[in-house]
Amino acid sequence: MPDHLSPEGRSRVMAAIRSKNTKPELALRASLRLAGATGYRLHTKLLPGKPDLAFTRWKVAIFVDGAFWHGHEEHFRAETASEYWRSKVANTQRRDRMATTALVSAGWMVFRFWDFEVKDDIERVTNLVLDALTRAGWRDGSMAGG
Numbered sequence: 001m002p003d004h005l006s007p008e009g010r011s012r013v014m015a016a017i018r019s020k021n022t023k024p025e026l027a028l029r030a031s032l033r034l035a036g037a038t039g040y041r042l043h044t045k046l047l048p049g050k051p052d053l054a055f056t057r058w059k060v061a062i063f064v065d066g067a068f069w070h071g072h073e074e075h076f077r078a079e080t081a082s083e084y085w086r087s088k089v090a091n092t093q094r095r096d097r098m099a100t101t102a103l104v105s106a107g108w109m110v111f112r113f114w115d116f117e118v119k120d121d122i123e124r125v126t127n128l129v130l131d132a133l134t135r136a137g138w139r140d141g142s143m144a145g146g
Contacts (some may be wrong), residue, residue, distance in 0.1 A: 020042075020043050020052065022064065022066070022115065023119075024064050024113075024115040024116075024118035024119055025052050025053075025064045025118075027118060027119070027122055028052075028053070028062070028064060028113075028118050028122065028125060028126070028129075029053065031122050031123075031125075031126040032053075032126060032129060032130075035126055035130055035140075036140050037055075037129065037130060037133060037138075039055065039057065040053040040054060040055045040056075040062075041053070041054045041055075041056055042054075044056075047061060047103065047108075048098070048099040048102035048103055048106075049061075049063065049095070049096065049098075049099025049100070049102075049103065051063055051103075051110075052064050055133060055136075055138075057138075058132075058133050058136035058137060058138050059106075059107055059108045059109060059136060060108065060109045060111070060129065060132050060133055060136055061103050061108050061109070061110045061111070062110075062111045062113070062129060063096075063099075063110070063111065063112045063113070064113050064114075064115055064118055065096070065112055065113070065114055065115065066114075066115050067114050067115055067116055068089075069089070069092060070089070070092055070093065070096060070114075071089040071090075071092065071093050072114055072116075076089055096112070100112065109132050109135075109136065111128065111129060111132065113125050
């Protein structure tokens with residue numbers, strides 16, 4: 001199936017889509033702040049994949065992945081997508097795997113949440129992050145200096 005947009009049209013569409021500070025990401029940050037988990041860094045270029053949130057002191061990296069853009073099987077159908085989209089999503093998935101592998105190899109705990117997971121059950125997602133921080137040595141209220 002060919003892409004129905006011109007290169008200029010595709011460029012306009014892509015430019016309008018946020019890659020950071022998305023609604024699910026902002027919601028997760030707000031939920032973590034309410035739980036006392038502050039001190040994270042945002043989109044740090046110093047880490048592979050530029051995690052959406054990175055608790056550097058505790059080596060916990062969090063990505064909030066868009067279901068379509070990162071190829072969730074229920075939100076992206078490769079068999080009906082154009083070659084452009086199949087290639088784009090495959091490259092994104094490859095980049096995600098490389099970033100996750102590099103972070104884990106460096107001793108980080110890595111969480112990848114789908115945007116719809118954050119929207120549908122932010123309490124569960126927040127608790128998973130809090131549990132990971134606790135396992136890494138965080139105690140509620142010890143986030144200063146993150």
